[in-house]
Amino acid sequence: MPWIDACALVDIEEEDLVRLDHEGRTYAVYRISGEEVYCTDGLCTHEKVHLADGLVIDHTIECPKHNGQFDVRTGAAIRSPACEALSTYPARVVDGRVHVEIP
Amino acid sequence: MDPVRLITFPMERDYSLTGPERQNAFDKGLAGAEWYRTPVDRKVLKSLMKRTDWPATRDIAIWVAVLVGSGAGGILLWGSWWALPFFFVYGVFYASAADSRWHECGHGTAFKTRWKNDAVYELASFLLMRNSVVWRWSHARHHTDTIIVGRDPEIAGMRPPQLIVLCLNLFGIVAVPQSLAALARNAAGILPPDEADLIPESERDNAIRVGRIHIAIYVLVALVSLWSWSLLPLMIIGLPRAYGIWLLLVMGLPQHLGLAEDVLDYRINSRTVLMNPILRFIYLNMNYHIEHHMYPMVPYHALPKLREVVKHDLPAPNPSLWNAWSEIIPCVLRQLRDPRHFIRPQLPEGAGVWEPVRSNQTA
Numbered sequence: 001m002p003w004i005d006a007c008a009l010v011d012i013e014e015e016d017l018v019r020l021d022h023e024g025r026t027y028a029v030y031r032i033s034g035e036e037v038y039c040t041d042g043l044c045t046h047e048k049v050h051l052a053d054g055l056v057i058d059h060t061i062e063c064p065k066h067n068g069q070f071d072v073r074t075g076a077a078i079r080s081p082a083c084e085a086l087s088t089y090p091a092r093v094v095d096g097r098v099h100v101e102i103p
Numbered sequence: 104m105d106p107v108r109l110i111t112f113p114m115e116r117d118y119s120l121t122g123p124e125r126q127n128a129f130d131k132g133l134a135g136a137e138w139y140r141t142p143v144d145r146k147v148l149k150s151l152m153k154r155t156d157w158p159a160t161r162d163i164a165i166w167v168a169v170l171v172g173s174g175a176g177g178i179l180l181w182g183s184w185w186a187l188p189f190f191f192v193y194g195v196f197y198a199s200a201a202d203s204r205w206h207e208c209g210h211g212t213a214f215k216t217r218w219k220n221d222a223v224y225e226l227a228s229f230l231l232m233r234n235s236v237v238w239r240w241s242h243a244r245h246h247t248d249t250i251i252v253g254r255d256p257e258i259a260g261m262r263p264p265q266l267i268v269l270c271l272n273l274f275g276i277v278a279v280p281q282s283l284a285a286l287a288r289n290a291a292g293i294l295p296p297d298e299a300d301l302i303p304e305s306e307r308d309n310a311i312r313v314g315r316i317h318i319a320i321y322v323l324v325a326l327v328s329l330w331s332w333s334l335l336p337l338m339i340i341g342l343p344r345a346y347g348i349w350l351l352l353v354m355g356l357p358q359h360l361g362l363a364e365d366v367l368d369y370r371i372n373s374r375t376v377l378m379n380p381i382l383r384f385i386y387l388n389m390n391y392h393i394e395h396h397m398y399p400m401v402p403y404h405a406l407p408k409l410r411e412v413v414k415h416d417l418p419a420p421n422p423s424l425w426n427a428w429s430e431i432i433p434c435v436l437r438q439l440r441d442p443r444h445f446i447r448p449q450l451p452e453g454a455g456v457w458e459p460v461r462s463n464q465t466a
Contacts, residue, residue: 016149047135047247055152055400064400066243067211079211081243083303 006091006098009035017061017072019052022102028052029091029098030072032059038072039091039100045077045084115442116252116364118261120300124253131365133251139368139457140397141416143409148398151405151412154215158404159207162384163223166204169196174339181335190338194347195385198275201227202351203387203403209242212402213387229317232282232344234289236310240301246399250364250372256297260360262442264435273352275345282344283321289314354382357427358392361434361446368457369396371448375410375420376427393417416455418448 006020012031019042020027026042028051042050044063053064060069060078068082075086090101117124128134143151169192176189205227207213208220228235241256248254259269272278288295292311294302302310321341328336354376362372373393378386389395391406394413401409410417421427430446437444450457 013146016145046243053148055149055154057154062211062400064398065246067400069211079217080306081240083305 001089001101001103003092003099003101006039006100009037009093009096009098012037012098015056015058017052017054017056019050020100020102025103026050027089027100027102028061028072029100030056030061031098032056032072035093037091037093037098039089039102040070040072040075040086044068044070044082045086046081115262118252118258120253120256120297122253125300126253128248128251128253128365133365133367134248134254136248136367138249138397139370139455141413141455143398143412147412148401151398151401151409152212153405154212154402156215156219158402159213159219159223162387163204163213165384166196166200169200177338178335181338190343190346193339194343195350196347197230197343198345198347199349199351199354200385201230202348202355203385203389205231205233205238206242206389207387207403209239210399212400228313229320230344232279232286232317232321234286234310234313234317236306236313237285237289237294237298237302240303240306244301246396249369249396250359250362250366252364256301258359258364259356260435262364263439264360266435266439269352269356273349275348278348279345283318286314286317286321290318350385353424353428354378354386354390357421357424357431358389361431361438363445363447366457369393370417370450370454371457374427374448375417376424377420377422378424382424415451415453418450 004022006029007018009031012018012029014031014033017028017030020029028040028042030038032038042052044051046063046066046068049063049065051061051063055062055064056072059071059073061072062069063082066081067079068077069079070077070082070086075088077083077085092099173189173193173196177186177193180186180189204213204223208224208227211217211220213223214220225235228238245255245257250258252258268277289311294307294310298310324336324340328334357374357376359373362374364372366372370393373396375393376390378390383390387403388406389403391410394401394406394409397413398409421430434444434446
């Protein structure tokens with residue numbers, strides 16, 4: 001899979017995320033602190049609500065509608081009503097830009 | 104008016120989750136659709152969603168203190184009329200105030216610490232005779248498909264309204280036996296079709312386990328009551344769900360009653376009612392109901408601030424409960440004759456345009 005230039009690192013606040021739409025799919029790109037970044041599918045596995053409006057607490061993303069929670073490092077669902085894991089994708093910072101490896 | 108008609112007037116629509124309205128909701132793109140929300144700046148929203156333990160710790164502590172104090176007064180004065188005011192307070196805090204604590208902790212927003220949310224949620228679920236697993240999924244669906252017929256399991260104001268049932272439920276007369284029966288079914292390992300529609304396979308054993316725990320405790324309390332030949336144990340555990348729920352209905356039914364069904368805009372199907380600080384404490388600010396539905400992850404204590412951010416885009420709130428019921432009662436009476444009637448709130452000039460993005464989900 002190719003590495004995609006998602007955004008500048010400074011475009012994402014620490015403990016926050018942004019939405020990334022690419023090739024008809026939608027993703028969530030997270031910045032936890034410094035250059036620690038992650039990427040997951042953008043839609044909650046429970047009801048397909050976009051996670052971009054959710055809250056990042058430590059390494060957890062909380063769905064903005066139902067409080068389903070996922071670990072952004074592994075995609076694991078850690079609080080119902082989220083039961084299925086999110087897909088995760090490699091992410092890195094290169095020269096102040098966030099790159100993600102997505103299909 | 105013929106009172107029988109109030110009960111037997113046929114429902115125009117099937118409000119079950121497995122009837123024909125379910126497919127209609129999918130066909131119309133109303134299930135799992137995108138809803139209108141007043142835009143809020145991301146930084147502002149993040150600050151509003153920020154979690155903290157303090158307000159809920161304070162409010163839960165006061166709630167528990169009132170329960171213990173009024174319950175102790177009721178026990179000490181049992182047998183005299185002086186016990187009545189204590190049980191009046193105890194019942195309201197046991198049932199009506201428990202509902203809002205159940206609600207906030209179910210959303211996981213009351214406390215920052217997860218186990219505190221879960222502990223209060225389980226306790227309040229028990230007090231309210233709700234299976235905590237079933238109702239977690241039920242309430243999630245309510246937020247996905249708010250007042251979408253055939254999808255939302257929490258539509259209290261069906262049309263035409265069952266007025267006698269609504270009135271009887273001010274004291275749980277219909278709802279308590281229904282709730283106990285639902286728990287007993289779960290305890291027997293049965294999940295009816297509407298519950299099975301909500302709960303994924305992986306959660307069903309948990310639902311059955313919770314049903315068994317609740318029923319076991321209620322049976323134990325009933326046996327203690329029989330053994331001691333006193334109503335007092337049931338006055339402390341169980342019956343308050345009946346005699347103390349009236350205030351919740353007075354505060355909570357206006358959330359959606361008399362408003363539109365099958366719309367994708369909370370401004371049209373939900374109602375914000377201004378209330379005094381005592382009611383807002385009991386109700387944990389759920390009177391800001393449009394705001395809550397638009398941004399359900401904003402904790403209850405931040406809802407007044409959220410209201411200030413979005414109010415330019417919302418209908419004028421009802422200034423009091425009295426005012427809300429003054430518009431609801433004529434509406435539901437008219438719905439007895441004309442179930443299609445509803446109140447259409449007036450959006451302010453310049454309000455965001457309601458352009459619903461309908462879902463393409465299939466049943």
